[in-house]
Amino acid sequence: MVGVNEKTAARTRVADAVYERLREMIFTGELSPGARLSVPALAESLDVSRSPVRDAVLRLVQERLASEEPRRGAIVASVGLAELVSIYEIREVLEGLAARLAVENAGRKLVRALKEALDEHEAATRTADLAASTEADLRFHRLIREAAGNPEVIRLLDDVQTQVRLAMRTTTVTAGPRQAIDDHRAILTAIESGDAVAAEQAARAHIFRLRSVLLRQLEGGE
Amino acid sequence: MVGVNEKTAARTRVADAVYERLREMIFTGELSPGARLSVPALAESLDVSRSPVRDAVLRLVQERLASEEPRRGAIVASVGLAELVSIYEIREVLEGLAARLAVENAGRKLVRALKEALDEHEAATRTADLAASTEADLRFHRLIREAAGNPEVIRLLDDVQTQVRLAMRTTTVTAGPRQAIDDHRAILTAIESGDAVAAEQAARAHIFRLRSVLLRQLEGGE
DNA sequence: GTTCGACGGTTTACATGTAAGGTGGCCGTC
DNA sequence: GACGGCCACCTTACATGTAAACCGTCGAAC
Incomplete structure (x- = not known):
């Protein structure tokens, strides 16, 4: 040695x-x-x-x-609004998939961790702590996709997030903090109840709402 | 490609x-x-x-x-059965997305081209022309994703196909030619009728069946 | 007989040289 | 003053040099 x-x-x-x-x-x-x-x-x-x-x-x-x-x-590279919409279309089905898979091999630990992230998200929103709020938001999503047990899903969603971060240099997308928390709660409820289809639907609906915000921006201002 | x-x-x-x-x-x-x-x-x-x-x-x-x-x-790289299952989980939702988007901006031309591909697929299957059958099969899927109007979807599905091709060096996945054609017909019908949700469901069901074949292989004979 | 360590060959990863292609500026022409 | 062609510079893309890391092998010690 x-x-x-x-x-x-x-x-x-x-x-x-x-x-x-x-x-x-x-x-x-x-x-x-x-x-x-x-x-x-x-x-x-x-x-x-x-x-x-x-x-x-x-x-x-x-x-x-x-x-x-x-x-x-x-x-x-620059990511325009139209491309961002395309990316969110993909994100919608991938987050849905992740949520469904997460239910299929979820345990108590996942639910507990999600609850914790959601609580912190809510607390940070109440105190208007933007950084902590964003962090808790991201963590919620990350927990789900890591629980999905599909490495490709993780990789693709990481890619999506990279593109989104790049786009964020010129655009912002938020449905308002209350909406995000409500959406997350619906996802958590579905996961907790073990309803894979409901979890997929809830996750998709969440991203769908974000995409709608983008579409309004695309048509309206700018 | x-x-x-x-x-x-x-x-x-x-x-x-x-x-x-x-x-x-x-x-x-x-x-x-x-x-x-x-x-x-x-x-x-x-x-x-x-x-x-x-x-x-x-x-x-x-x-x-x-x-x-x-x-x-x-x-x-080598792509094992378990990884292939993960890939097909992703393929399922992406093909579903592509079909849904294709409906949203489909025209007569798409329906006609899909019909043609399906006819050739069927003819090639009857004459047991494996190469032509595979080609028509791939073309059917390609037409749909190109009609989706979302470049990211095209790229990701191309990636998926690359991985599948690599996996095919050691594995095969087919639900039987008749099943594939029936599935494709269901997708075409949904697209033709302009029902985006039905098209998404049909496309997902198609890939889901292929994935089931993989899962049986995974559990059954090594 | 087994284990351990030194050695040679091979490869990676970084550094640098260089021909050809592209860009933008400059000048002369109209 | 506007336009078009020439030229000098910069960059890319390919080629090649080289230290250090890794692999397998072989031989010695126990």
């Missing part, structure tokens, strides 16, 4: 770090939609060589956080 | 060609699940440098045709 094995060592890929950094820059607005992702320029500003930057940019492109045209390089 | 036909002439990217070639090698079995994707070895055998091969392999990894462990390289 050569000594203690450091688990911290495993994660040191420069390309991964660059990828994370670029994601962060996109989500914080340091890189706006449309901004050019010049590999040499980024390499210099991040003080690494071009190779890991290239890998990271390719990864962003394939996750559609950036778009590229051959020989012209990549730019930060 | 998303959009290979860009009309711009000078799309001679070596990395793209390598990517296509590797995909082909995976689907034809030239590269079996588990096979190592050694960048230097592939570069030599394809007679290009390591860079485009590296790009292509990264792309495969990201599309989950290959899996990688850091510092250990990539191998051709």
